[in-house]
Structure formats: structure tokens, C-alpha cells
Amino acid sequence: MSIIISPLFTDARGALGGVVIYKACGQVRMRTKPFSFRDKKSDKQIAQRQKLKNCLGMYRVLTPFFACSWRLKAKDLVMNGCNLFIKENIHNFNSEGNPIDWANLKVTGGTSPFSGDWQVEQTSPGMLTLRWNTGGIPVSALDDLLQIGVYGYEDEDEDRKVLFRLSSVRAVREEGECTFAIPANRDTVQLYACFKNLYSGAYTDSVYLGEW
Secondary structure (H helix, E strand, O other): OEEEOOHHHOOOOEEEOOEEEEEEOOEEEEEEOOOOOOOOOOHHHHHHHHHHHHHHHHHHOEOHHHHHHHHHHOOOOOOOHHHHHHHHHHHHOOOOOOOOOHHHOOOOOOOOOOOOOEEEEEEEOOEEEEEEOOOOOOHHHOOOEEEEEEEEOOOOOOOOOEEEEOOOOOOEHHHOEEEEEOOOOOOOOEEEEEEEOOOOOOEOOOEEEEEO
């Protein structure tokens, strides 16, 4: 990769022969395209492309609320939010489709931990209570808003699952716990939780609350 500093290329972008010119972090950059591929249809490469396709497919079903967290985390990096999501999650995919382990799926581009100590339990039929440690929380994070992510059918007439935010949840970090209804769905759902800062909009890492 080369960085171009000539004023002649200030707004240049696109492809010229085997060279791609693009802009990143305020700099115009140049890279070459490969002219040939070896074994491009080998079983290993086909499986790798399917793995990438499946990881990208998961990013595409994130609703804007969760996709925004990856764009925020990538704003100072030489990659976009989608590429960062793939970098953080591709190890958890294979050629089969869904994540290998739902518990290892990172649904938010977090910049801080959710909590060092948390637990979730079903306290009554159809209801879950999430509790977390409030010790040592900085004043700026006391008003962080709890967010519950649901991987399932957002609407009854939807034909594919998406990862959406459960809008009925109302809790802030200093409260230490929240009880909410398991969302009604025509299939089991995967649940995640994170906090979003009220002032900066920054997200914490997500945690997996299980399949319900």
C-alpha cells in the first residue's frame, strides 16, 4: 500500500488498470489488485468464501441500532463498521450458516466491558431478571441505558430473522437490575445485552443471555 501526498491526487479514487486508488482517514491511498488466483475453486477456498458470506450475512441482519455501534468503533480505523464486525466475528463462523457458538457472537462494537459480574435468571413464567454489579462505575456511566438485543422474527409476517432492540426495556446502569418479558416469537430467540452511554452514545461489549 502507498500513501499519495501529491495535490494532483487530492480527490482521486477508483481503479486504473491494476491499481486501486481510495481515500481513508483523510489520506489518498493506492493498492494493487491481484492479477491471478491460484486454486480459486479449491474446497478450502470455497469454504472460506462461504464462511465470509455467512459472517457478512449476520452483519446485514443487525438493525441500525446495533450496526451503528460498529460504525462508531471503526470511525478512527482504516476500515468501516462492516469490516470491523467481520474481523471480530469471522472466527465464529463456518460454511454451515449460523454462528458456531451464539455465546461468542459480538453483536456490538463495544469500547468497554458490560460488567465484571452479571447474571440472568427466569424469575417467573415468561419473565427474565438481569442483574449486574454497579460497584466502581464512573459517574459518567451511571445513566447508561440498558439495551436488550433479540435475534428472532421482529414481526410476525417477517420471513427472516434479524437482530433487533427490545424497545420495551427501560433501565439505567446504576439500578443494578432489570426484569423484562421474553419477547413472543414463533421460534426460540437468542438474547444479548449491552449498555449505551446517554451522552457519548458509546456502547459496551455485548453479553449473551442465552436461548429462550
